Amino acid sequence: MDEHTFILNRERAVDYLNTLDRLYVFDGFAGWDPAARFKIRVVCARPYHALFMNNMLIRPTEEELAGFGQPDFTILNAGAFPANRFTSFMTSPTSIDVILGTQYAGEMKKGVFSLMNYMLPKMGILSLHSGCNEGKDGDVTLFFGLSGTGKTTLSADPRRPLIGDDEHGWSDRGVFNIEGGCYAKAIGLKEESEPDIYRAIRFGTILENVVFDEDSRVVDYEAGAITENTRASYPIEHIANAKIPCVGGHPRNIIMLACDAYGVLPPVAKLTKEQAMYYFISGYTAKVAGTEDGVTEPEATFSACFGSAFLMWHPTKYASMLAERVEQHGTNVWLVNTGWTGGPYGVGRRFKLRHTRAIVDAIHSGELAAAQYDTMPVFNLQVPTVVSGVPSEALMPVNSWADKEAYRRKLAHLGAQFVKNFKKFEDGGGHVSADEALAILAAGPNP
Numbered sequence: 001m002d003e004h005t006f007i008l009n010r011e012r013a014v015d016y017l018n019t020l021d022r023l024y025v026f027d028g029f030a031g032w033d034p035a036a037r038f039k040i041r042v043v044c045a046r047p048y049h050a051l052f053m054n055n056m057l058i059r060p061t062e063e064e065l066a067g068f069g070q071p072d073f074t075i076l077n078a079g080a081f082p083a084n085r086f087t088s089f090m091t092s093p094t095s096i097d098v099i100l101g102t103q104y105a106g107e108m109k110k111g112v113f114s115l116m117n118y119m120l121p122k123m124g125i126l127s128l129h130s131g132c133n134e135g136k137d138g139d140v141t142l143f144f145g146l147s148g149t150g151k152t153t154l155s156a157d158p159r160r161p162l163i164g165d166d167e168h169g170w171s172d173r174g175v176f177n178i179e180g181g182c183y184a185k186a187i188g189l190k191e192e193s194e195p196d197i198y199r200a201i202r203f204g205t206i207l208e209n210v211v212f213d214e215d216s217r218v219v220d221y222e223a224g225a226i227t228e229n230t231r232a233s234y235p236i237e238h239i240a241n242a243k244i245p246c247v248g249g250h251p252r253n254i255i256m257l258a259c260d261a262y263g264v265l266p267p268v269a270k271l272t273k274e275q276a277m278y279y280f281i282s283g284y285t286a287k288v289a290g291t292e293d294g295v296t297e298p299e300a301t302f303s304a305c306f307g308s309a310f311l312m313w314h315p316t317k318y319a320s321m322l323a324e325r326v327e328q329h330g331t332n333v334w335l336v337n338t339g340w341t342g343g344p345y346g347v348g349r350r351f352k353l354r355h356t357r358a359i360v361d362a363i364h365s366g367e368l369a370a371a372q373y374d375t376m377p378v379f380n381l382q383v384p385t386v387v388s389g390v391p392s393e394a395l396m397p398v399n400s401w402a403d404k405e406a407y408r409r410k411l412a413h414l415g416a417q418f419v420k421n422f423k424k425f426e427d428g429g430g431h432v433s434a435d436e437a438l439a440i441l442a443a444g445p446n447p
């Protein structure tokens with residue numbers, strides 16, 4: 001989009017907002033690190049949108065609010081009003097630079113994230129689409145992953161204080177959350193399996209698109225009648241063990257999450273430095289019905305750095321910043337499949353949350369770093385032979401499939417999709433040397 005189109009959209013949003021009798025304004029911060037903190041003003045037509053950003057941004061103290069002054073950035077949310085589709089560069093009535101034509105509250109938080117993906121790297125800080133928590137001895141873990149892969153679910157862990165569930169920065173001082181709240185998927189939520197998130201849903205939380213009984217107000221988390229993408233937005237302090245301020249040291253472990261609906265990838269693999277770059281740049285998951293409209297069948301998705309829609313620089317810029325930090329801090333990198341086992345979607349079933357949690361626990365206890373590994377064909381991934389609390393036949397995927405030939409076909413098929421996707425990154429994008437680019441490419445699958 002060019003500047004002129006942006007100005008036209010902005011004018012349209014301002015004109016619409018000016019017609020309203022009442023507007024809702026919220027001032028808050030993005031970035032828990034005071035050296036990387038931005039003042040954000042949200043101006044919107046609906047109180048729900050203002051409350052959403054009250055939950056998702058960092059709430060200023062009364063004193064901070066008194067001295068807030070002019071914001072660094074302003075979000076104009078005129079989502080009830082469409083953009084003019086005849087404006088050049090506008091291919092739809094939905095605009096997300098200033099918000100027109102969509103009332104999805106997530107646009108505002110991801111708008112701030114896009115901004116941070118531009119600003120932070122300029123300041124030498126890596127922006128991360130990841131969850132983050134911290135162990136008793138201060139060891140930090142990042143959970144990268146696309147929407148629905150488990151960032152929010154797995155970073156909420158009663159034994160590990162939560163730093164954040166979705167958006168972080170990694171500077172020379174360590175990691176910090178960008179946000180002041182969480183945005184959890186609520187579909188199928190149960191107190192037994194996700195107690196922290198379930199209990200975080202109380203006064204002040206926004207529940208979006210859930211089905212509830214109008215008389216009793218009891219919510220039916222199982223119902224996806226409106227959409228599968230039901231959500232709960234709550235201030236981070238609603239999580240009992242949130243770490244406030246939401247900052248931590250340099251990560252000891254990075255977990256890259258993929259929800260592989262083909263059932264091809266192992267539930268956990270240990271990555272070499274080059275594999276870590278390869279899987280980070282690839283940003284794989286397989287979408288099943290969920291966050292996005294129109295997705296009803298599993299479909300491989302590659303989204304660079306696990307968030308290409310929010311990247312403002314070439315993906316290899318973020319990847320090389322990640323490689324530098326991983327090297328400097330000796331961070332271990334893991335690939336965890338929170339998707340299917342025993343066959344693809346429709347044949348097998350999703351990994352049990354308690355098995356994925358057992359894997360994450362084995363990473364944190366150091367059990368996996370000391371484990372024995374086998375090599376998985378095609379992807380050349382190092383897969384542990386034993387993980388406490390996880391059935392061993394689930395570790396090497398071929399063992400969990402009844403039809404071994406069908407597995408081999410899907411393995412080759414997924415490998416080929418990775419290779420095809422990676423073509424556009426083969427030259428390193430000017431941010432890694434030609435030799436490094438070759439080493440990263442060689443770390444990918446060989447179908």
Ligand SMILES: Nc1ncnc2c1ncn2[C@@H]1O[C@H](COP(=O)(O)OP(=O)(O)O)[C@@H](O)[C@H]1O
Nearest residue numbers: 147148149150151152153185338351352353356
């Ligand atoms: N094995 C698993 N690991 C992680 N999440 C799982 C697993 N099985 C089912 N789920 C469900 O998948 C969804 C993951 O969503 P969420 O954690 O909000 O993803 P993200 O924060 O990455 O968008 C949750 O609804 C969770 O209950």
Ligand SMILES: C=C(OP(=O)(O)O)C(=O)O
Nearest residue numbers: 106146147148166183291
């Ligand atoms: C907010 C979103 O992302 P996530 O599921 O990663 O929270 C979204 O995709 O709308």
